[in-house]
Amino acid sequence: MKRSTNVFLNAPYAVWSAIFVVVPLLIVVVYAFTDAEGSFSTDSIVALWEYRDNFQKSILYSLVATVITLIIAYPFAYALSKTSEKTQRIQMMLVMLPMWMNLLIRTYSWMNILDHNGILNQLLTTVNLRPASFLGAAAAGDLLPSMPLALKPATFLGTPGAVIFGMVYNYLPYMILPIYTVMAKMDGSLVEAARDLGCNGFNVWRRLILPLSMPGVISGITMVFVPSVSTFYISQKLGNGKIMLIGDTIERQMQTLNNYNLGAALSLVLMVMILVSMFIMNRFADSSGEGGIVV
Amino acid sequence: MKRIACVIVACVMIVALAAFSASCARNDTVENLEADYTGLEGTSLYVMNWGEYISDGSEGSLDVVKAFEKATGIKVTYDDSTPSNEAMYAKLKSGAVSVDVVIPSDYMIQRMIKEDMLQKIDTSKISNYKYIMDEYKGLYYDTANEYSVPYNVGMVGVIYNKTMVEGTPDSWDLLWDAKYTNNILNFSNPRDAFATAQFLLGQDVNNTDKALWDAAGEKLKEQSPILQGRVMDEVFNKMEGGNAAVAPYYAGDYLLMKSINDDLEFFYPKEGTNIFVDAMCIPKSAKNYDAALMFINFMLENEVALANAEYLCYASPHSGVVNNPDYSFKGNEILYPDEAHKPKTQYFYDIDPEIRSYYEKLWEEIVR
Structure with missing residues (x-):
């Protein structure tokens, strides 16, 4: 009886995921292993090797972005969970507020802020601060002899720093939310008990709060890493067309080169990579005695 | 208290919306149509074009698509979501949509003719074709002017x-x-x-x-x-x-x-x-060939072509526009350089x- 009820309840989602998740995934696999004429071919898979730098760069950037979001989000989420309920509500709304706006618009706005003659450079000029460059930018040999002093700019756009910044900015709420959720649910009496039993502050965190918050952290890492590693809009706009991540390569294969086979093969690798990392993360969560995560 | 605030906010939004739509009273009538646009009322037409590549009624300009619908009674599906010639080609090639009018660039027209993706256009049925200037006829991609009608240069x-x-x-x-x-x-x-x-x-x-x-x-x-x-x-x-x-x-x-x-x-x-020249073409997949001809003819109406040329700021291959004393870019040295200043x-x-x-x-x- 119970079993049949479950099947019944699951049916809408099962149908949905079959049509919109499983079938498209199969199509990706089919395209990856065929050529333009539709016959079996491993050409696209073989060609992937040429894109290893591209993959490396994407993974590196999104790892850095994930670590930064974690460093920002974790203490914030912890502190927030200790405040009054009203403050928590308001703060959470403020965290979510930017997400009410479209990601494309937010990223485009950052382009205008970070551009050569953008708001940030104008601000820095007004306060007489002109950092020469921003994380790996080309040196500040970009000062035109005839340019008015006010126009001598710092370079932000088109640098790895700008792209990573864009990822952190856009995906930070995805890190804060799950961590905050587990922190808020945490039973305060556990901390009191640990204190009573003579545990010092650091050990309370290391042996109690950290393990208990792990599911949220892992969920957050996945939710930031996955969209970062596959992004193309952020790298295109904040990278000034100079930084090509794997998402850009896939978009290019699909949109301008009409090479669906290679595009599918690249996407397939990306998906496998994400699945493997989620699997590892889940194992990690299990071994620390907490339940796995749902993404 | 909260409820009152909600009501006030809702009222303000409704008023704003009404004011907004009132201010958008569209310019969608062409006064002096030269050709006949009757006979296809109630049919539909699918037009594919680039974003912001037609006079669309913003800032008081003529809303060409609306005006066409008004003049002909044809329902237009206007698709400007395609970002590039290559993406447009992919869409047409896949057969996922049947499009009646497309506006690709010259090299893409050449490829589509080669791959037999375009229909011949019967220019005898396009009375305004006479306005197309000779220098934009017989270009490399369509030497006999069979498949395309120039839109912009x-x-x-x-x-x-x-x-x-x-x-x-x-x-x-x-x-x-x-x-x-x-x-x-x-x-x-x-x-x-x-x-x-x-x-x-x-x-x-x-x-x-x-x-x-x-x-x-x-x-x-x-x-x-x-x-x-x-x-x-x-x-x-x-x-x-x-x-x-x-x-x-x-x-x-x-x-x-x-x-x-x-x-x-x-x-x-x-x-x-x-x-480059962007030109209007009719794909093989077109379902409403006659309406497509009508649309192309409409785009060549003096008033419509002028509205498009003013809106887009591109050079026009239309003699009625180029010689119109009211055309704000008439004789513009960048769009229409004279012989001495024409670049290679x-x-x-x-x-x-x-x-x-x-x-x-x-x-x-x-x-x-």
């Missing part, structure tokens, strides 16, 4: 900010001038970007010699360290806001930028530049697939 030039660039440059080498390091933009579209190097090197942009493409690729690699970015539409923001000093782009778009930032100047490089130009031809994948590969090495 454009040329690429170099835009620069006179407060940031010294002197009056006249060559593509401005884009390679290290003095302007980090203030130079180039196209993010490989064919256009390669062309900037090819013109500088004096190459034919349609050559099929891999060694020449290698040389152009080297030239682009040499440019990479001094480049601020590779852009397409972002160029508007960057040049208008004084964020970059130099950028190659389309002449018509320069006029739009100039109207916002008066420091911008423009030249056609002496080595020559790219010219080359069209992009549909290029051999092998060469295409060769330069796309080179491009990946350049941008990586």
Whole structure:
């Protein structure tokens, strides 16, 4: 009886995921292993090797972005969970507020802020601060002899720093939310008990709060890493067309080169990579005695 | 208290919405139609075009699609979601949509004719075809004028900010001038970007010699360290806001930028530049051929063609527009340079697939 009820309840989602998740995934696999004429071919898979730098760069950037979001989000989420309920509500709304706006618009706005003659450079000029460059930018040999002093700019756009910044900015709420959720649910009496039993502050965190918050952290890492590693809009706009991540390569294969086979093969690798990392993360969560995560 | 606030907010929003839609009273009537637009009432038409590539009623301009619907009683599905010729080609090739009118660029028309994707257009049924100027007839992609009706003409030039660039440059080498390091933009579209190097090197942009493409690729690699970015539409923001000093782009778009930032100047490089024609075509998949002819004819109506030319700022192949005393770009020296100032130009031809994948590969090495 119970079993049949479950099947019944699951049916809408099962149908949905079959049509919109499983079938498209199969199509990706089919395209990856065929050529333009539709016959079996491993050409696209073989060609992937040429894109290893591209993959490396994407993974590196999104790892850095994930670590930064974690460093920002974790203490914030912890502190927030200790405040009054009203403050928590308001703060959470403020965290979510930017997400009410479209990601494309937010990223485009950052382009205008970070551009050569953008708001940030104008601000820095007004306060007489002109950092020469921003994380790996080309040196500040970009000062035109005839340019008015006010126009001598710092370079932000088109640098790895700008792209990573864009990822952190856009995906930070995805890190804060799950961590905050587990922190808020945490039973305060556990901390009191640990204190009573003579545990010092650091050990309370290391042996109690950290393990208990792990599911949220892992969920957050996945939710930031996955969209970062596959992004193309952020790298295109904040990278000034100079930084090509794997998402850009896939978009290019699909949109301008009409090479669906290679595009599918690249996407397939990306998906496998994400699945493997989620699997590892889940194992990690299990071994620390907490339940796995749902993404 | 909360409920009252909600009601007030809702009222304000409704009033604002009403005011907004009232202010958008559209200009959607063409006064003097020359051709007959009756007989197809109640049918439907699917038009595919680029974004912001038709007079759409904004800022008091004529809403061409609405006006066409009003004049003919035909329901138009207007699709401007396609970003490039290549994406448009892919959509048509896949057969996912049946489109009645498309407006591809010359080289893509050449390819689509080759692949038998277009229908012949019966120009005898397009009474306004007489307005198309002779110099835009019989072009390389459609020598017998069987498959296309020209819509717009454009040329690429170099835009620069006179407060940031010294002197009056006249060559593509401005884009390679290290003095302007980090203030130079180039196209993010490989064919256009390669062309900037090819013109500088004096190459034919349609050559099929891999060694020449290698040389152009080297030239682009040499440019990479001094480049601020590779852009397409972002160029508007960057040049208008004084964020970059130099950028190659389309002449018509320069006029739009100039109207916002008066420091911008423009030249056609002496080595020559790219010219393109976008033309209206009817794909094989068209379901409403007669309505497609009617739409093309409507686009060539004097009043409609003028509205489009004013809105787009591109050069028009329509004699009724070019000679109209009310046309604000009449005789404009950038859109319509006289014989003495006409730059050397080359069209992009549909290029051999092998060469295409060769330069796309080179491009990946350049941008990586």
